[in-house]
Amino acid sequence: MPKDSNKELLPILIIPGFMSSGLEIKESSTNPNWVNKRLWLNLGSLGLSAMYFGSAQRRSNKSSPVSRLDTGGMESEEEQQQANYKSGWLHHMMLNSTDLRSDPPGIKVRAIDGLEGVDYLTPGTFTNMVSYVFGPAIIALEKGGYNSTTTNLMASPYDWRLSPDELEKRDKYFTRTMGFVEKLYKDNQKPIILIGHSMGCKNAHYFLNFVERKKGRKWIDQHIHTYMPIGAPHLGAPKALRSTISGDKMSLDTFLNDEEALVLGRSFGSGPWLLPTDLPDGVPASCYIRPHGVLGVSFPNAVNTNPLVEKRETLNRPNRYQMQVIARGFHDDAEEKHMVRTPFHRIDADLGRDVVVFRDQMSFATHPKPLTGANLQFLLYEPGLAAAKKEKEKFNPLKCILCCLCFCFWPCVLVVRILKCLTCGIVRGATLAADAIVSTTGSGSTLAFSESIKVPKAVWKGQEVTIKVPMYHVDDYGAVERTLCCTYDVRPRTVDVFVKLKWHPFVNTKSFRRKCSSICQPSTNAPHLPVKRKGQDYHEFPGYDLMEREGLGYMLDFVKQAYDGDKLLPRSLSSVDPPPVNRVHAIYGINLPTEIGAIYKRQDTCLTENRLESLYTPDRRSHIDTKTGYIISAGVLMETPKTKQSVAKNRQVSGDGTVPYWSLQHCKTWDSRDRMVSVVELEKAEHRDILADSRFHAEVLRYSSQHAQMGTTYQYAEA
Incomplete structure (x- = not known):
């Protein structure tokens, strides 16, 4: 039983971030025995032993692409079996590369429902500590008076591979989330705290605009007390651009090679949601390219x-x-x-x-x-x-x-x-x-x-x-x-x-006929950083141009269709502009080296059928004078605790290790007579680790208890 079961608290609904909802297989024509098994994340499916998909829900536990081209190598039967397992896993994880929306034919993958879909990606005694999402926070909240077996603590997991319009079209996600909010309100007779983490903040922001369009502002004022973004990439995260260009192994470096990571990441329709649009004034460019020629053979x-x-x-x-x-x-x-x-x-x-x-x-x-x-x-x-x-x-x-x-x-x-x-x-x-x-x-x-x-x-x-x-x-x-x-x-x-x-030869001109909205577009007064390599200068480019040079025209078309064409404008109205809610209480970590861009070079490649290889990769030989307040690590440009932030009156501070400070703190600009914004900055709290940070748990409990005791003040719609 919870320690403080009688404490007055506001109900909470959790929306997790990118890669933070468990995914399970509902249908599989290629591997029928995998149906109703956990797909994301099951370490057994990628390990060195035979394939084992754990149950999607713990209550059930009681009972590259691999390249199709011949490598010419001699593989053992065990190695071939392992390769086949991983190939099957990738085939189920990827979305259709032709539309970035649908599962492959004969396959149906969906998010795991409830709190069990957001606590641990790989539930188990030995895996909880390495695969936790909201698990530690749920335990702390239960000790503080919440009870997940009743109805004052719920979660709304989602298929984080999809763009927001497809989430609603395919899964009715935002409509179902609206039902969760109404249930929490009805059962507790109190408005809720809407907690989002990372990309879940983008989903929560989009949800608020979705509800305002469907039900009106009065519904929000009655049902939602506070929007609480945790580590929110309000203006995006430049790391998402590098992941799109050169691949992101999603912390699975041991199991995925570069090609598999690239193929997997470029199949997700959610990727563009994390790409910054226009960078704030005084923020350096996110893309630096080493001049080069290209000899085709x-x-x-x-x-x-x-x-x-x-x-x-x-x-x-x-x-x-x-x-x-x-x-x-x-x-x-x-x-x-x-x-x-x-x-x-x-x-x-x-x-x-x-x-x-x-x-x-x-x-x-x-x-x-x-x-x-x-x-x-x-x-x-x-x-x-x-x-x-x-x-x-x-x-x-x-x-x-x-x-x-x-x-x-x-x-x-x-x-x-x-x-x-x-x-x-x-x-x-x-x-x-x-x-x-x-x-x-x-x-x-x-x-x-x-x-x-x-x-x-x-x-x-x-x-x-x-x-x-x-x-x-x-x-x-x-x-x-x-x-x-x-x-x-x-x-x-x-x-x-x-x-x-x-x-x-190298072409230094920028694109002037754009297919979609801006991507990592520096402002006209962006500072020029002295990035060098053996005395050679690098050229600054918007992220749009880098994606175009990489040959990602299909993805730029997708941004125009799925994001710019969405009436709720996920990359502006539902990210940058203030959300339609009375209170915002943001919590995020600060003062960790955080990626704000990358230094790219053209690499030697061999492009062939059924094989993907990035044209550009971070230049590990690039460097910068640390007196600027920035550092370069393996070609990645990072802000540090010594970086002067123009968005914070030149205060020396950096982000949470994943999201830059200028993106985390953007919610401060929403403060107005109609919307009260408060912020808690946690020193050295890392982007994911904050979910297991006792300071975060204590702040959520403090805020919920304090505002619940103010009861009558917040019966806004019924007053």
Whole structure:
């Protein structure tokens, strides 16, 4: 029983944040045995053991995408099973990439109802402490007089992957939340405290505008005493932009690779809700891009590998190949080497027995100015070890006779032969060692390679140029001894690969024809931060331009449709403007290093079918003078407790580790004669950890008890 069960308290409704509602599988055509099991978050579904989906509700406990392209590696049965489990989990977690709204065909995922959907993501004795959401707060509130088994403490979980308009359209979420509020009011005869955390504050703000449109302001004044945002990103969080560009593993770094995190994050329709629109005056830009050029490399023609493998037994011929390109001299350091590999591609039987097609689009970041000493080298890989690739040897009597004559009459040749064998043995040993190493990483062995090819000058002038690149079998290249004896094969095995090259210089212009509302748009008086890398300056860009350069046009279209087209304007009216409520009591943490932007560089990529890779990534070599009050960590720009905040009269303060201070404190601007705003700032309270912070629990209980005892003052609608 609660310790203070007789204490006068205002009822509470909780709206959790991003990734903070448990999700369960309602339908699954691919894995029927997963139905009614917890999907988010079940650590067993991503762990090193066999797949186990825990029950969605604890009362029931009593009874990359993984890339579809062939990696060429040798996987154990257990590893393959684990990969299949994770692939299935990702398939259920992702929304349809064509609309960012719907589940994949045959799959239905929904939020877990009630407080059990917001307390712990992975309920269990050993997992509660690492997966808590509102669990510690619920325990503290129950000790302070609340009782979750009655009706003065409820929660309204939601599918945090969806945009707000889809939440109402698909799940009737805001209509159902309105019903929860009415029930709390009816059962307690008191208006409620509406608590939101993180993105849940955006949902709560949207809900207030939704209700005002449906029921009118009188309904809000009667049923809702206070809106209490916790760690609210009122103006958004720049971290959301970096997550969209380069992926967010959602604290699952051990289980998700970069590609899986990118695919998953870009399928959520809720992502744009956290993107800032116009940055406040005096706030630095959120996007800095290192100037660069881009050299595109592609293979317009199929590659016939028959000359390289024709001597092999049929069973030893590869059925898949991989191309690697090595670039040198593309930056200030002429010796700096960059490598890009395609996935392994299977041979195209329709084109020929040993024909493979590389449809990949490679790109290399280059110096922003045309280069003269840049060169490329190409390597063709096959799966497995080179030693396992036996070749057919045809019996040739004449060759045997001549060989005997060589040994009988040409002793010098014998010496050469011995040295040749020793040399080949050393080379073969090194090859086997290299093959053994790469085989453990899921790669293969080198079959053929080219010499270094200098990039033609015409390419740096912007022309599209196709070059022919001879590739030599790894065992034949440089065999100068073949002229010493007739037993040597005088025909080195080679293939010609055609390569298309196209260079694009850096364009510094900003977009002027926008598809949607602003994204991380700096003000005209934004301070210029001295971000450097080896003396090279970076260019400031709005977030919109970065998304456009990243090729996220479909997401910009979605922002226009789902957010700008929503009558309740989730990114302005229901985020920035004051909510239609009488009281706002905000609680948030301060003075932790908090991301306000990122320093980006163009990375080398290989874009191919069924595979996603970000074009831009944080530049880990960038730096800034800490005297500015800002720091850069691994390419991420952060405000610190020494940062002067223009929105707070140059007070030195920073955010909660996730949301910048200028976004957290925005609610102060809502204070007016019609709306009382109060704020509690908790020193060093981290964005998520605040939910387990005893100071937060005490403040909620204090506020609820104090205002409940003022009873008659707040019978606003009935007075």
